[in-house]
Amino acid sequence: MKEPQEIHQSTAHRIVKRMKHLSKWAKGQRVSYFRVFDRDIPGVPFMIDCLSTHWLVWVCENNLENEAAHIDAISNTLHSINDQKVIVKYRSKKNTIKQHHFQQDETCQIQEGGLQFHLNLTRYLDTGLFIDHRKTRDYIRSKAKGMRVLNLFAYTGSFSCYALDGGANFVTSVDLNPSYSEWHQRNCELNNFSNKRYAIITADVMTFLKANKSKYDIIICDPPSFSQSKRKGVQMFQIQDHATPLINACFKSLKKSGFILFSTNYRKFNMSKAQGGLSWQVRDLTSAMCSKDFEGKWMSRCWEIHHEALSGGG
Ligand SMILES: C[S@@+](CC[C@H](N)C(=O)[O-])C[C@H]1O[C@@H](n2cnc3c(N)ncnc32)[C@H](O)[C@@H]1O
Numbered sequence: 001m002k003e004p005q006e007i008h009q010s011t012a013h014r015i016v017k018r019m020k021h022l023s024k025w026a027k028g029q030r031v032s033y034f035r036v037f038d039r040d041i042p043g044v045p046f047m048i049d050c051l052s053t054h055w056l057v058w059v060c061e062n063n064l065e066n067e068a069a070h071i072d073a074i075s076n077t078l079h080s081i082n083d084q085k086v087i088v089k090y091r092s093k094k095n096t097i098k099q100h101h102f103q104q105d106e107t108c109q110i111q112e113g114g115l116q117f118h119l120n121l122t123r124y125l126d127t128g129l130f131i132d133h134r135k136t137r138d139y140i141r142s143k144a145k146g147m148r149v150l151n152l153f154a155y156t157g158s159f160s161c162y163a164l165d166g167g168a169n170f171v172t173s174v175d176l177n178p179s180y181s182e183w184h185q186r187n188c189e190l191n192n193f194s195n196k197r198y199a200i201i202t203a204d205v206m207t208f209l210k211a212n213k214s215k216y217d218i219i220i221c222d223p224p225s226f227s228q229s230k231r232k233g234v235q236m237f238q239i240q241d242h243a244t245p246l247i248n249a250c251f252k253s254l255k256k257s258g259f260i261l262f263s264t265n266y267r268k269f270n271m272s273k274a275q276g277g278l279s280w281q282v283r284d285l286t287s288a289m290c291s292k293d294f295e296g297k298w299m300s301r302c303w304e305i306h307h308e309a310l311s312g313g314g
Contacts, residue, residue: 004073141166157184279308
């Protein structure tokens with residue numbers, strides 16, 4: 001690990017360079033929340049995001065030696081670029097939540113692709129928007145016109161907002177966590193979507209899919225790598241083991257001409273293993289969905305999955 005003063009110099013230089021490289025693109029894409037640094041310098045275990053109102057520093061090492069001095073140094077570095085507030089979050093393997101500088105909720109709104117989203121930078125492990133999926137959301141928007149869309153593991157509804165913006169006929173979203181459903185509702189209101197065009201359902205995805213009788217044109221399925229809930233009837237979820245029954249259950253709710261957008265950031269996930277001998281048509285979209293600020297660093301992968309019947313072009 002470098003001395004804090006060294007971080008102050010080399011990291012500032014790198015961030016200014018990246019800001020120059022990304023700012024024209026960000027303006028063109030109407031993006032006000034993007035990544036400017038991802039452990040780019042050896043011994044600097046931080047990811048840093050630039051928002052129009054804040055700097056967001058993710059500390060990626062569990063037991064960072066001399067942590068307080070390093071955090072002060074990185075905060076000074078960022079303040080030397082501009083005087084936005086610095087929020088420090090901890091993205092450790094243990095997924096612990098720790099705050100620095102701010103004890104109370106720090107909220108803001110950001111813009112992305114002509115839409116707006118509420119963020120909470122301090123309360124939860126994540127902020128309310130996964131910026132690495134920006135391009136995937138845009139892809140869904142480009143396909144959504146006139147479609148019935150189902151967004152599973154919907155979180156705060158960013159995919160749903162893009163689908164609505166793209167002219168989807170109706171968007172149904174499912175997430176287990178009522179706080180995220182409420183946040184999702186506020187994002188829909190922020191973007192002035194009529195509540196006649198969407199439904200936000202707080203439920204377990206598998207329970208929902210088992211009971212569902214409707215058919216959808218597009219199903220977005222971006223599950224967590226692992227989840228365990230104390231809620232009654234909700235089974236533990238592990239993506240490698242449960243992807244096959246989950247995708248099979250999605251197919252039962254998918255129109256013949258429809259597709260599933262499946263995504264994960266679980267590095268060890270093996271799609272061929274999940275597919276087994278099953279006759280899905282799987283197209284890897286990963287390289288096409290990587291945003292400019294994540295080039296060379298993107299951890300997520302995504303696939304478009306169709307019924308086999310479409311293989312002959314039908
Ligand atoms: C990785 S986030 C999904 C991110 C989202 N697709 C997006 O791009 O904004 C995982 C979400 O899955 C939800 N979740 C976890 N287990 C669930 C389950 N069994 N049924 C429904 N939602 C679940 C969590 O509440 C969380 O919002």
